[in-house]
Every structure is written in C-alpha cells, then in structure tokens.
Amino acid sequence: MGEQQKKVSIAVIRRLPRYYRYLGDLLKNDITRISSKELSQRMGVTASQIRQDLNCFGGFGQQGYGYNVEHLYKEIGNILGLYKGYTTIIIGAGHLGHALANHTGFEKRGFKLVGIFDIKKEVIGEEIRGIKVRHIDELEDFIKSNKVDIGILAIPKEGVCEIAQRLANLGVKGLWNFSYTDLDLCAPIQVESVHLSDSLMTLSYQITQNSNDE
Amino acid sequence: MGEQQKKVSIAVIRRLPRYYRYLGDLLKNDITRISSKELSQRMGVTASQIRQDLNCFGGFGQQGYGYNVEHLYKEIGNILGLYKGYTTIIIGAGHLGHALANHTGFEKRGFKLVGIFDIKKEVIGEEIRGIKVRHIDELEDFIKSNKVDIGILAIPKEGVCEIAQRLANLGVKGLWNFSYTDLDLCAPIQVESVHLSDSLMTLSYQITQNSNDE
DNA sequence: TAGATTGTTAATCGATTAACAATC
DNA sequence: TAGATTGTTAATCGATTAACAATC
Numbered sequence: 432m433g434e435q436q437k438k439v440s441i442a443v444i445r446r447l448p449r450y451y452r453y454l455g456d457l458l459k460n461d462i463t464r465i466s467s468k469e470l471s472q473r474m475g476v477t478a479s480q481i482r483q484d485l486n487c488f489g490g491f492g493q494q495g496y497g498y499n500v501e502h503l504y505k506e507i508g509n510i511l512g513l514y515k516g517y518t519t520i521i522i523g524a525g526h527l528g529h530a531l532a533n534h535t536g537f538e539k540r541g542f543k544l545v546g547i548f549d550i551k552k553e554v555i556g557e558e559i560r561g562i563k564v565r566h567i568d569e570l571e572d573f574i575k576s577n578k579v580d581i582g583i584l585a586i587p588k589e590g591v592c593e594i595a596q597r598l599a600n601l602g603v604k605g606l607w608n609f610s611y612t613d614l615d616l617c618a619p620i621q622v623e624s625v626h627l628s629d630s631l632m633t634l635s636y637q638i639t640q641n642s643n644d645e
Numbered sequence: 646m647g648e649q650q651k652k653v654s655i656a657v658i659r660r661l662p663r664y665y666r667y668l669g670d671l672l673k674n675d676i677t678r679i680s681s682k683e684l685s686q687r688m689g690v691t692a693s694q695i696r697q698d699l700n701c702f703g704g705f706g707q708q709g710y711g712y713n714v715e716h717l718y719k720e721i722g723n724i725l726g727l728y729k730g731y732t733t734i735i736i737g738a739g740h741l742g743h744a745l746a747n748h749t750g751f752e753k754r755g756f757k758l759v760g761i762f763d764i765k766k767e768v769i770g771e772e773i774r775g776i777k778v779r780h781i782d783e784l785e786d787f788i789k790s791n792k793v794d795i796g797i798l799a800i801p802k803e804g805v806c807e808i809a810q811r812l813a814n815l816g817v818k819g820l821w822n823f824s825y826t827d828l829d830l831c832a833p834i835q836v837e838s839v840h841l842s843d844s845l846m847t848l849s850y851q852i853t854q855n856s857n858d859e
Numbered sequence: 860t861a862g863a864t865t866g867t868t869a870a871t872c873g874a875t876t877a878a879c880a881a882t883c
Numbered sequence: 884t885a886g887a888t889t890g891t892t893a894a895t896c897g898a899t900t901a902a903c904a905a906t907c
Contacts (some may be wrong), residue, residue, distance in 0.1 A: 442898070444850055448843035466864060479900050486866060494865040495907040511846045512853030530744035536825060536842050580852065604852040607845060611666070611750060621855060623848035627839065628750050629662035631821060632725045634837035636658055638794065638818040639726030641835060656874070680888060693876050700890060708889040709883040
C-alpha cells in the first residue's frame with residue numbers, strides 16, 4: 432500500500448479482464464502452464480504485449496518455463512480487486528436493473544449485490560433473487576448501515592446526476608453508469624460508463640463501411 | 646461508394662457516438678453553432694482532437710464561424726449509418742434479451758427490432774413490445790423472408806458460437822455480442838462485443854487503486 | 860549443459876497535441 | 884477590413900513491437 436508503481440495506462444487495464452478470462456478457460460481445461468507466445472496466439476495479440484502488460488504489475492513468469500496458469504489467474508484477479516468482497520447496489524429496477532440483478536456472472540467474479548432501489552411504488556417490495564426492492568428514500572439509511580462499494584446506475588439520464596452525487600456523498604467508491612450521459616462529478620469517486628447505444632452505433636459504422644467498400 | 650479515404654482508426658470511430666450525443670444535446674437546447682473550442686470544453690477533450698477527428702470524414706466547419714450544430718449532427722449520424730434503416734433481431738429472450746428489447750433508445754437512433762428468438766418452449770409466443778418470440782429453428786426462414794442487418798446475441802457463451810456462424814451464413818452484416826466470450830468467426834461479418842463483466846472489473850481495479858493510494 | 864522463455868531496453872509506429880496559414 | 888476559427892501540417896507524446904541479455 433502507499434507506494435505506487437508509475438501509473439498503469441488505461442489501455443493495459445482494459446486488457447486485464449481479457450487475460451483473466453482466457454486464463455480461466457485454460458484453468459478449466461487443466462492447462463497448468465503457458466508461454467506468452469502460446470497465449471498470444473490464442474488471444475490474437477503479440478507475445479510482447481502480454482509480457483509488457485504483465486510486467487506493469489510484477490514478474491509473474493519464469494524464464495524457460497512461462498507462466499503458471501493458476502498463479503497468474505489469481506494474481507490478475509487480485510490486481511483487479513476481485514477478492515476484496517466488493518458489494519454493489521442497483522439503482523433502478525426497470526428492465527435493465529432486473530437483467531443486471533439476475534445476472535449471476537458478477538457474483539461469480541466476487542461482486543455481491545446487496546440492495547436494489549427504485550422510485551416507483553409498484554416495484555417497491557418486489558424481490559429479485561432474494562433481494563427486496565427498496566424505495567430510493569431509504570438510500571442514505573441503507574448505506575450508513577451496510578457497506579456499499581459500487582453503485583450500479585440503471586436509471587434514465589434525467590435523474591442520474593442527483594443520485595450519483597448522493598452516492599458519492601455517502602462514500603460509495605465507484606459508479607457503474609448505464610445511463611446515456613457522462614457523469615462529471617466533483618467527488619473522489621470512480622465512474623465507469625457503459626454506453627450501449629454508443630457501442631451499437633460503432634457496429635453500425637462498421638457495417639456501413641463494409642457495404643461501401645464493396 | 647467504392648472510393649475510401651485512408652482507414653479511420655478505431656479510436657476516432659469510438660468517439661463519434663459521443664460527439665453525436667453532445668451535438669444532440671446542443672440541438673435540444675437550440676444552440677445552432679459551436680466552435681471546436683467550446684465543444685472541447687464541454688466534452689473535456691482538446692479542440693485539436695475534435696477538428697482532427699471530424700476532418701477524417703470531410704470539412705464540416707467554416708473558418709471564423711465554427712460548426713453548424715444541426716448539420717454536423719446529421720452528418721455524423723450519416724457517417725454512423727443511423728439513417729440506413731438497419732434492422733435487428735435479438736437471440737435470447739432471457740433477462741438481458743428482455744431488457745434490450747424493451748429499450749426504446751435504440752429505435753430512436755434508427756435501429757428497428759424485427760424479431761426475437763429463443764430455444765426455451767416457455768417463452769415462445771410471448772410478445773415483447775409487440776414482437777413475438779420465435780423458436781430458434783425458425784431463424785433461417787425468418788431471415789430469408791425478412792431483411793436482418795444486425796444480430797444481437799444475448800445468450801450464454803455455450804451456444805453463441807454456433808448461432809453466430811448461422812447468422813453469418815445467412816448474410817447478417819453485424820453481431821452485437823453480449824456473451825462472455827470473444828467471437829472469432831471466419832466470415833465477413835462485423836462483431837462488436839459488450840463484455841459487461843470486463844467493464845465491472847475495470848471499475849473494480851480503479852477503486853482498488855484509489856484505496857491503495859491513500 | 861542446451862533450449863526455452865522471460866523481463867526489459869531500444870526501435871517503431873500511431874495517436875494526440877500544438878501551431879499556423881488559409882479563409883470565412 | 885479585422886477577428887475568429889477552421890483545416891492541415893509539424894512536433895510531441897505514448898503505446899506497441901522487436902530484440903536480446905538474463906536466467907530458469
């Protein structure tokens with residue numbers, strides 16, 4: 432803690448979950464060691480990049496041998512904070528909120544859903560995977576008596592800024608934002624946005640280009 | 646058509662939807678012109694980057710004046726293929742499939758949902774926003790008699806590769822992949838993946854770093 | 860030991876930023 | 884015309900790839 436290697440670029444960080452995924456697959460297939468060269472072929476990247484990326488965090492390999500799959504898998508999991516026991520709450524019990532609440536993959540990676548909030552009377556009290564939907568007015572009390580690390584924002588962009596600020600004020604560490612707007616908070620809170628429309632438009636651009644090329 | 650400016654980098658393309666979003670907001674607020682400098686301040690990027698990005702596609706501005714908001718908005722929409730009338734089908738009527746089907750934002754941007762498919766008897770025949778869920782066996786017939794540009798893959802990773810290949814074979818132009826795996830098809834089809842877990846893990850890394858820094 | 864493969868430095872490539880002439 | 888702001892070239896910065904000595 433405290434001492435910090437020089438800042439790792441966002442490009443590297445965004446590749447870590449992908450490494451983690453491929454290593455998990457290798458582990459499932461009982462492969463115990465892998466070289467950067469073989470991993471690079473499976474992943475479609477250069478071996479050099481893999482070695483550079485990993486060496487941002489320390490030397491996990493061994494010359495002449497390569498990397499121990501299980502060890503590397505766990506190390507990356509550790510770097511990503513997957514063993515910290517982070518807890519999440521979902522704001523917005525609409526269709527997307529339901530989908531995210533019902534997705535079991537997040538828990539598999541160590542993220543525990545502990546609360547769901549909404550503003551609409553109709554959904555309050557409903558249970559999703561054993562978790563009761565609470566009224567948004569209970570947010571402050573809930574967070575004061577429960578550790579909440581991450582707020583998942585599955586609400587329309589109109590209300591998101593106010594909620595985001597409330598969560599920041601309550602000491603929530605990160606926001607996972609699904610609303611169609613950028614969040615620009617003056618608070619020490621991390622924001623990761625998933626702009627689904629942006630992603631779809633990117634795909635749209637690419638198929639348009641393909642058609643033009645012909 | 647046919648003649649192609651030198652390939653625009655993916656970094657630029659991924660910024661286009663964001664420009665589009667900000668321009669849409671300006672338009673709503675009845676702002677008719679904007680300079681790269683002012684837009685850069687609103688978006689938190691450099692004016693130079695905005696001008697460079699836009700000039701990959703042509704000169705949309707005017708010296709001494711800036712950019713006409715409505716014109717630029719429409720041009721970017723055009724570049725992104727939003728006026729092509731692209732149609733989509735969703736594969737997988739689970740929680741995520743439901744959420745995507747019920748999301749009206751995509752239609753607002755020109756993507757028309759025309760079909761939903763699943764394999765489970767229980768959901769076949771159900772209607773989501775007026776669209777009947779069909780059995781996956783009807784996929785080939787449906788696509789042969791209906792134009793389908795984009796397949797949205799909202800199914801577990803186990804079945805996704807086979808379905809993706811079937812869609813590619815049927816001439817679908819793009820796949821929007823939500824399953825937790827990379828698709829590596831040998832077919833002339835564009836793939837855009839949304840790995841939600843990867844995004845969450847990136848956030849997790851960042852809040853972990855913040856805690857370590859203290 | 861010989862072979863393999865890392866960790867790491869150096870070279871290359873590409874993307875971003877700065878600068879400014881062109882021009883509305 | 885003078886002022887503003889683009890389009891575009893040049894400079895800088897950072898990320899990726901290549902190379903290779905270190906070492907298991």
